[in-house]
Amino acid sequence: MLGSLCALAALTAVGDKPSLTSVIGWxxxxxxxxxxxxxxxxxxxxxxxxxxxxxxxxxxxxxxxxxxxxxxxxxxxxxxxxxxxxxxxxxxxxxxxxxxxxxxxxxxxxxxxxxxxxxxxxxxxxxxxxxxxxxxxxxxxxxxxxxxxxxxxxxxxxxxxxxxxxxxxxxxxxxxxxxxxxxEPSSIVELRHEIQVWKMAAQKISPASREETTVKCLLIQKVLSLEHLLKNSLKLYERQLSQEAPDWQxxxxxxxxxxxxxxxxxxxxxxxxxxxxxxxxxxxxxxxxxxxxxxxxxxxxxxxxxxxxxxxxxxxxxxxxEWSTLLFFASLFVLMEALAHLELINYIVEQTAALIKVVPPEHRFTVALILVLWVASLVSSLVDNIPFTTTMIPVILSLSEDKDLSLPLQPLVWALALGACLGGNGTLIGAxxxxxxxxxxxxxxxxxxxxxxxx
Structure with missing residues (x-):
C-alpha cells in the first residue's frame, strides 16, 4: 500500500495524476x-x-x-x-x-x-x-x-x-x-520445548503496568523452575545417548x-x-x-x-x-499500473529485447526461454514472486509482440510461471x-x- 501510494505521488509529480475512478479501475x-x-x-x-x-x-x-x-x-x-x-x-x-x-x-x-x-x-x-x-x-x-x-x-x-x-x-x-x-528422550525434548515457549511468552510482555510486571515475573519464575527440572533430568539421562524407537502403532x-x-x-x-x-x-x-x-x-x-x-x-x-493478502493484491495492481505509466515497464522490455537480439536469430527462442526461466527463479528467491510476476507479464507480452523477435507467447508464460513458483523455494522470503x-x-x-x- 505504501509502494502504490509512492507511485501515485510520483505520477502526480510528473503531471500525470490519475483520478480515483481510474485507480480503482486498475x-x-x-x-x-x-x-x-x-x-x-x-x-x-x-x-x-x-x-x-x-x-x-x-x-x-x-x-x-x-x-x-x-x-x-x-x-x-x-x-x-x-x-x-x-x-x-x-x-x-x-x-x-x-x-x-x-x-x-x-x-x-x-x-x-x-x-x-x-x-x-x-x-x-x-x-x-x-x-x-x-x-x-x-x-x-x-x-x-x-x-x-x-x-x-x-x-x-x-x-x-x-x-x-x-x-x-x-x-x-x-x-x-x-x-x-x-x-534425547521425548520427555526432555518436550521440557526444552516448554521452556522455549514460556521464554517467548515472557519476552512478549512489556511491563507497562503493575499487573503486566507481575505476570512477567511469574513467567520468569516458571522458566527458572523448568530449567532446574531440565538440569536434574539431564543428570539422569547423561549416560543414555539414544533410546529405542517409539512404538509407531x-x-x-x-x-x-x-x-x-x-x-x-x-x-x-x-x-x-x-x-x-x-x-x-x-x-x-x-x-x-x-x-x-x-x-x-x-x-x-x-x-x-x-x-x-x-x-x-x-x-x-x-x-x-486472509484480508491482508487481498489488500496486498489490490495495492499491487495499482503499483504495477502506476509503474507502467511511469515507463519503467517499457524500459525493462527494451533492455530485455536488446539482450535477446544480440543472439543469432535461430537461438533467440531458446535464449529467451532460459532468460525468463532463470531470471524469474533467481529474482523470486530474493523477493516475493507475486510482484515480480505482475511486473513480468507486460514484459513477456511485449516480447511476443516484437516483430523482430517473433517469439511465441505461451512457452514464455510457462517459463515465467515455473521460474516464479519454483524460485520461491530459494529463500525463506521467496514465497x-x-x-x-x-x-x-x-x-x-x-x-x-x-x-x-x-x-
Missing part, C-alpha cells in the same frame, strides 16, 4: 474474487478435519518408516496445494505435522522445510495453486491470447510431475546425513483419537462443490458463449457451499479470510507459504532461521 477484481471465493471454500473445508486425517494416514501407511512418512506427507502437501493454494495448505498442515513429530519424537524443523518445498512445487501445477498463477490466468491480455485454466494446468502439471520425480530422491540425498530423530492410535474426520457429511459436500468449481474452471474455455469468469465461478461455488453446509455464524468464516510456515513453527517453538531454510 484493480483486477476477478483475481480478488477468485482468491476470496477459494478462501471461503477452504475455510469451510478445514472444519471437516480432513487434513489432519491425511497426516495421520501418512504415518499409518509408512508403518513406522520415517522417510516413507516424510515423502508421503510431502506428496500430500503437493497435491493439496495444487487445488487449494500453497499458503492455505501450510496453514492447515503445519500444526498437525508439528503434533505428529512430537508424538514420534522427530525433529519438526526438517520435516516442515521439506513440506513447504513440495508445497511450492505442487502449487505450480494448476492456475489456483500459487498466487503468481492466479495473476497469470486472470490477466485480461493473456486471456485474449488463449491462456486459460485448462491449457495452463495441462502444460504446467507435466513440468511439475517431472520436477517431483527429481525432487523426491534429491530430498533424500540432501538429508541423508541428517538424523531426524531426537537423540501406539503413536498412530494416539493420533487417531485426536485427529479424526469430524463431519463426513460436510466433507462430502465440500468435495462435491470444490470438484464442481474446478470442473467449471476446466470446461469454461470450451464454451465461449458462457461468460463465466474464474472469479464469478469461485464466488458462486463459495455461496453454494455456505448454503449446503448451513453455516450459522458467517463471521467465523470471515475471520479466516508466502515459506513465511507462513516459519511463523506458525515459531509460535509452536520449532522455528527455523533464514540461513537454515537457505541451506
Amino acid at each position: 484493480v483486477d477484481w476477478e483475481t480478488l474474487a477468485l482468491l476470496f471465493g477459494m478462501m471461503i471454500m477452504v475455510a469451510v473445508f478445514s472444519e471437516t478435519g480432513f487434513f489432519e486425517w491425511c497426516a495421520v494416514m501418512a504415518c499409518r501407511l509408512s508403518k513406522g518408516r520415517v522417510w516413507t512418512m516424510i515423502i508421503l506427507l510431502c506428496l500430500f502437501a503437493a497435491i493439496f496445494s495444487a487445488f487449494l493454494d500453497n499458503v492455505t495448505t501450510m496453514l492447515l498442515f503445519t500444526p498437525v505435522t508439528i503434533r505428529l513429530c512430537e508424538v514420534l519424537n522427530l525433529k519438526a524443523r526438517y520435516i516442515l522445510i521439506a513440506e513447504v518445498l513440495f508445497t511450492n512445487i505442487g502449487g505450480a501445477a494448476t492456475a489456483v495453486g500459487d498466487p503468481p498463477n492466479v495473476i497469470i490466468v486472470s490477466n485480461r491480455r493473456l486471456k485474449r491470447q488463449g491462456i486459460d485454466f485448462a491449457g495452463f494446468t495441462l502444460h504446467m502439471s507435466v513440468g511439475v510431475a517431472a520436477v517431483l520425480l527429481v525432487a523426491i530422491p534429491f530430498l533424500r540425498l540432501l538429508l541423508q546425513k541428517t538424523n531426524v530423530h531426537n537423540r 501406539a503413536s498412530i492410535q494416539e493420533l487417531q483419537k485426536r485427529h479424526q474426520i469430524t463431519d463426513k457429511f460436510l466433507l462430502a459436500k465440500c468435495f462435491f462443490i470444490i470438484a464442481s468449481v474446478i470442473a467449471v474452471f476446466f470446461l469454461s474455455p470450451f464454451f465461449p458463449g458462457v461468460h463465466l469468469d474464474l472469479g464469478w465461478t469461485a464466488i458462486i461455488g463459495a455461496i453454494w457451499l455456505l448454503v449446503l453446509a448451513d453455516v450459522q455464524d458467517f463471521e467465523v468464516i470471515l475471520h479466516r479470510i 508466502s507459504a515459506n513465511v507462513v510456515c516459519a511463523g506458525i513453527a515459531e509460535r509452536h517453538g520449532y522455528g527455523f532461521s533464514f540461513l537454515q531454510f537457505f541451506k
